[in-house]
Amino acid sequence: MSLLLFKQLSSKRRRNSHFLLLQHSFYHSKSPINPPQPQPLQESVIANLILRNSTETTLTQTLENSSISWSPDLVNRVLKRLWNDGPKALTFFQSLENHQTYKHSSSSYDHAIDIAGRLKDYRTLWALVARMRTQRIGPTPKTFAIITERYVSAGKPDKAVKIFLSMHEYGCPQDLHSFNTVLDILCKSNRIEMAYHFFKVFRFKFRADVISYNIIANGWCLIKKTAKALEVLKEMVERGLKPSLSTYNVLLKGYFRAGQIKQAWDFFKEIKRRGCEIDVVTYTTVIHGFGIVGEIGKARKVFDEMIKRGCLPTVETYNAFIQVLCKKDNVENAIVIFDEMVSKGYVPNQMTYNVVIRGLCHAGEMDRAMEYMGRMKEDECEPNVQTFNVVIRYYCDTGELEKALEVFHKMDGGAYLPNVDTYNVLIGAMFVRKKPDDMVIAGRLLMEMVGKGFMPRRFTFNRVLNGLTVIGNHELAREILRVQSNSGRLPRAFKI
DNA sequence: GTAGGGTTAG
Numbered sequence: 001m002s003l004l005l006f007k008q009l010s011s012k013r014r015r016n017s018h019f020l021l022l023q024h025s026f027y028h029s030k031s032p033i034n035p036p037q038p039q040p041l042q043e044s045v046i047a048n049l050i051l052r053n054s055t056e057t058t059l060t061q062t063l064e065n066s067s068i069s070w071s072p073d074l075v076n077r078v079l080k081r082l083w084n085d086g087p088k089a090l091t092f093f094q095s096l097e098n099h100q101t102y103k104h105s106s107s108s109y110d111h112a113i114d115i116a117g118r119l120k121d122y123r124t125l126w127a128l129v130a131r132m133r134t135q136r137i138g139p140t141p142k143t144f145a146i147i148t149e150r151y152v153s154a155g156k157p158d159k160a161v162k163i164f165l166s167m168h169e170y171g172c173p174q175d176l177h178s179f180n181t182v183l184d185i186l187c188k189s190n191r192i193e194m195a196y197h198f199f200k201v202f203r204f205k206f207r208a209d210v211i212s213y214n215i216i217a218n219g220w221c222l223i224k225k226t227a228k229a230l231e232v233l234k235e236m237v238e239r240g241l242k243p244s245l246s247t248y249n250v251l252l253k254g255y256f257r258a259g260q261i262k263q264a265w266d267f268f269k270e271i272k273r274r275g276c277e278i279d280v281v282t283y284t285t286v287i288h289g290f291g292i293v294g295e296i297g298k299a300r301k302v303f304d305e306m307i308k309r310g311c312l313p314t315v316e317t318y319n320a321f322i323q324v325l326c327k328k329d330n331v332e333n334a335i336v337i338f339d340e341m342v343s344k345g346y347v348p349n350q351m352t353y354n355v356v357i358r359g360l361c362h363a364g365e366m367d368r369a370m371e372y373m374g375r376m377k378e379d380e381c382e383p384n385v386q387t388f389n390v391v392i393r394y395y396c397d398t399g400e401l402e403k404a405l406e407v408f409h410k411m412d413g414g415a416y417l418p419n420v421d422t423y424n425v426l427i428g429a430m431f432v433r434k435k436p437d438d439m440v441i442a443g444r445l446l447m448e449m450v451g452k453g454f455m456p457r458r459f460t461f462n463r464v465l466n467g468l469t470v471i472g473n474h475e476l477a478r479e480i481l482r483v484q485s486n487s488g489r490l491p492r493a494f495k496i
Numbered sequence: 497g498t499a500g501g502g503t504t505a506g
Contacts, residue, residue, distance in 0.1 A: 110497095141497085142497060145497045145498095146497075148497095149497080176498075177498050178497095178498080179498085180498035180499075181497060181498055183498085183499095184497080184498070184499070185497085209498085210499080211498050211499045212498080212499085213499090214498095214499045214500075215498075215499055217499095218499070218500075244499080244500085245500075246499050246500040247499085247500080248500085249499095249500040249501070250499075250500055251500095252500090252501095253500070253501075279500095279501095280501075281500055281501040282500085282501080283501085284501040284502070285500080285501050286501095287501090288501070288502070314501085314502090315502080316501055316502045317501075317502080318502085319501090319502035319503085320501070320502045321502090322502090323502065323503075349502095350503090351502060351503060352502085354503055354504095355502080355503060358503070358504075386503060386504075387503095389503095389504070390503080390504065393504070393505085421504075425504090
C-alpha cells in the first residue's frame with residue numbers, strides 16, 4: 001500500500017474511532033444526561049501554576065510541594081504551553097534542574113536552548129549546552145541545528161556558520177546530514193547567497209547529494225530566481241545525481257512563486273508526459289498556484305483530475321483549495337468544500353479552521369467566524385495563537401476594540417499565550433480612536449510584552465510614549481522609558 | 497530539524 005493511501009486511511013480511521021467512542025459512551029454511560037466534564041490538561045494546569053509564581057524560589061517550592069510525577073514528555077508539553085512567555089519557561093526549566101529525582105532529558109534541554117536563543121540570552125544558551133555536556137546527554141546535532149537557526153534569525157549568520165564548523169569540538173562531528181541542515185536553515189532565513197557560497201566551498205568535503213542540491217535550488221526559488229535554481233540543478237545532473245520528485249516539486253513551486261504561470265503549467269504537463277511519478281504534493285502545488293492567481297476554474301479542474309487519476313487529496317490539499325476559494329472566489333464556496341471534506345471522513349486541522357475563519361472574517365461575517373472557533377473546541381481541535389490573532393486582527397480592523405480585547409482576555413490563563421503579533425496588532429489598534437484610556441491600555445500591553453521577552457520596535461516605544469505624554473500619564477511613561485533604556489532601544493534623541 | 501504541498505496583510 002502506498003504511503004499516501006495509508007495516510008488517508010489512518011485519518012479516516014481516526015475519525016471513525018471518534019464516532020465509535022461517542023456511540024459507545026452514549027450506550028454505556030449510566031447517566032447520558034450528564035456528560036462527563038472535560039478535564040483540563042495536566043500541562044495546562046501546571047502552566048497556570050507557573051505563570052502565577054513570580055520568582056524561581058517560590059516556583060521551586062511550589063513544584064517541590066506538589067506531587068507531580070515529572071516525565072520528559074510532561075516537561076516538554078509544559079514548555080510548549082509556556083512558549084510565548086520565554087522568561088517564565090526558562091525559570092520553570094531551571095527550577096527543575098536541581099530536582100531530587102527528576103533529570104531533564106536531551107529534548108527538554110533543546111527546547112530550553114531554543115527559548116534562550118529566541119530571547120537572545122546567549123549566556124544562558126551556552127550554559128545549558130555546557131550542562132547537557134556534563135550530564136552526557138548532548139549537545140546533539142539537533143541542538144546545533146537549533147542554535148544555528150537562532151543565530152541566523154538574530155542576524156548573525158557568520159557566527160552561526162562558525163558554530164557549525166566548531167561543533168565537533170563538542171563531541172558532535174559534522175556530516176552530510178548536518179551540512180544539509182545548515183544549508184536549509186540559511187536558505188529559509190533568506191540567506192541564500194551565503195548558503196550558496198557555503199555550499200560551493202564544502203560540497204566536496206561533505207559529498208553533497210540530491211538533498212543538498214534540492215535545498216539550494218529551493219533557496220533560489222524562495223527569492224524567485226528560478227533561473228539560478230535551474231542552473232544549480234543542471235550542475236547536479238552533470239555530476240551524475242538523478243533529480244527526485246522533490247526536485248520537480250521545488251521547481252514547480254518556484255515557477256508559481258515567481259509568477260511564471262505559463263512555465264509552471266508547461267512544466268507540469270511535461271513531467272506528466274514523460275511519465276514521471278506525480279504525487280499529491282505536485283497536485284497541491286498546482287491547485288494552490290493556480291488558485292492564488294485567481295484561476296479558480298483551473299484549480300478546480302486539477303483537483304478533479306487528481307481524484308480521477310487515483311491520487312487522493314490530503315488535508316493539506318483541501319487546506320490549499322479552501323484557502324484559494326476564500327481569497328479569490330467566495331467564502332461560501334470554500335465552506336462547501338470544507339463540508340465535503342468532512343463528509344468524506346477527513347479531519348480538518350487547525351489550519352483548515354484558521355483558513356475558513358479568516359475567510360469569514362474577511363467577508364465581514366465575524367459572528368460566523370466565532371461560531372467556527374467554538375466548533376474547533378467541540379472537534380477536539382483547539383484554537384491556536386493564529387486563530388486568536390486572526391479574530392483579534394479583524395475586530396481591530398472593524399473598530400470593535402472592546403470585542404478584540406475580550407477575545408484577547410480569553411487567551412489568558414495559560415492555555416494560549418499571546419505572541420508578538422497579538423501584542424503588535426492590539427497596540428497598533430489603540431491609536432485609532434484617540435481615546436485617553438486606550439493609551440493606558442497600549443502602555444500596559446507594551447509593558448506586558450516586554451516582560452515576556454518580546455522586544456517592541458523603537459517606533460512602537462515612541463508612539464506609546466508620545467500618547468502617554470499627550471494625555472499626561474507621566475508615571476506610566478517613565479516606567480516605559482526605564483524599560484526601553486534597559487533594552488537599548490532608546491529614542492534617537494536620547495542617543496549619545 | 498537532511499529536501500518538496502496548506503495561515504496574517506500591508
